[in-house]
Amino acid sequence: MTTRDEVAQLAGVSASVVSYVVNNGPRKVSPSTKQKVLEAIEKLNYRPNSIARALRVKKTLALGLIVPDSSNPFFAALVQSIEDIAYENGYTLLIGNASNDQEREIDYIRAFSERQVDGLLLVSSVSTTRSLEQLQKLDLPFVIVDRLVDDKLSVSTVVADNETGGYLATEHLLWHGHKNIACLAGPSDLTPSADRYRGWQKAMEKAGLEASPNLLIRSEFSSLQGYFAVKKLLETNGSITALFVSTDSQAIGALRAVIETGLDIPRDFAIVSFDNISQAAFTCPPLSTINQPIEQMGKVSIEMLLESMQNPKANFSKQVLPVELSIRRSCGCKYAI
């Protein structure tokens, strides 16, 4: 690797001048010397060492992102959207897959902070509290994504309006005339899961129906677990005619479980789920689902992070992004895609 000093030597100038031309500043250099430097850079194929630069200026232009499961389509889409905006802003993304493991998550927080990332985006695997403790004593700008934290804490968060989403989904199922509407929720310690569940509950109660415990089942956020959960539900409860599922991933398994019992969707059984991942348009039947503005979520997250990087611990904000029902076929509506 060639260094700045070698360039300086070849160009016959001092090291600082090389720096000025590489960074276009902070001082001006005469066109002729600039030319010489540029030629030397070209000739030696010089590339500035950003590690050395980072040490000096105390900025790495790197951001950390930790997610529970990067191959889950929802997170994959979120990661992509975040990566995109990071790239636009000249930042590089360090990615950590916590694999739904709290220890690993905390490990990554530490590793990324040691690597001096300028900011951190975190989607917690389990509860956010322990990671929060870790982060608080780290003096590292961060924002919590897709997880709600105690309102009293001075922590920036961005989430979708999960409760409203659960409500809208259930309401739509009620509108189709269903009364026995079950809910397939996710793990209870994740706030999106809890909020979507609450939305279902409220819609049921508003309609004068009981959100009874035996209408509620839970599973991890995967198609396979969704499949098993619904399979079991249908074996024990034959009167159910509709289901609100807390993620599209689970719904993909749910569809299969329902179909295997010989029921036709949507004729005999309706499903509305949540997320609107791109696969939702290609299930059979296509999923009616609550659209989560994934791109916007990524965009807002980074914007908030950059904001709090400029204004360290000044202001924090809690953003709740709107959701809407995206109608396809699984709910019983007539129109396709």
Add this chain to the structure above:
Amino acid sequence: MTTRDEVAQLAGVSASVVSYVVNNGPRKVSPSTKQKVLEAIEKLNYRPNSIARALRVKKTLALGLIVPDSSNPFFAALVQSIEDIAYENGYTLLIGNASNDQEREIDYIRAFSERQVDGLLLVSSVSTTRSLEQLQKLDLPFVIVDRLVDDKLSVSTVVADNETGGYLATEHLLWHGHKNIACLAGPSDLTPSADRYRGWQKAMEKAGLEASPNLLIRSEFSSLQGYFAVKKLLETNGSITALFVSTDSQAIGALRAVIETGLDIPRDFAIVSFDNISQAAFTCPPLSTINQPIEQMGKVSIEMLLESMQNPKANFSKQVLPVELSIRRSCGCKYAI
């Protein structure tokens, strides 16, 4: 941020001793001083600055990974498996999504090398040649994943046995009695796509059938593009009864296109695809597909990279990983999942 010098001062020792206890070497320190240092570290909540360390030792313990589209389920799975092994080995992953854009890919190569990653894993978006030029003059260990390069080049690669996969898939369709077997390939400049296509071609020819151009269609690697391509194919060619699709993503769209024409799969029409992403088990009907050993691919890639990091430009290797047919329902076989 507290630094090593502050720790040294509080513990009443020299800076090097702090270094020795933090790194468990290279020199021994007496238990008592070690204790003092540890206490100071604890008290000040000291975290070593790995940027400074990297500058000194010329190792960042960071690896770069560039993929064409991180939200594509296949790449998402690949990224996850690579991240996992990187983590096990104490490396952090910088991730770059090229968005199928050659310029952006090259941009990332440059950015990652400036960041002094210890090694790079690349899945090219378009042709690998331009990126290869860039990499060659960079003196950065790298391995090309899921793309073949000219055998004569001293470049390490790991790919699945795509041609055999295409052959096996088509052979299975032939075994089911199909004769008019079309092929939905991917972009022709990507080697996996070209190789899978060749597998189809060879199987057809071996069976004495013509791999005629009007049995071949192409689309990008997405469900939506797969859908459009097959839709068009079926409109213009009514005699086709089976289809080999070069990726599961495309096949998900293909399934839908076929079903919309009123045909039943697998009764009237059979499909075998490629990749065996986790979603393939949940389509309807579930996809029979060529299993690509994604985890192993990640594992082997990193191993090869670590190898060539230790042995700079000494030896390179070209690994071809075996594939196998994973039978579900879309091909016409009777057994499920």
Add this chain to the structure above:
DNA sequence: TTGAAAGCGCTAACAC
């Protein structure tokens, strides 16, 4: 318009 020099936080070779 440019050069010299200090120093970012760390490691490790050289002293003792």
Add this chain to the structure above:
DNA sequence: GTGTTAGCGCTTTCAA
């Protein structure tokens, strides 16, 4: 067993 010191490659202030 421990302290001192010379850098790693860079930015930027201080001088000229």
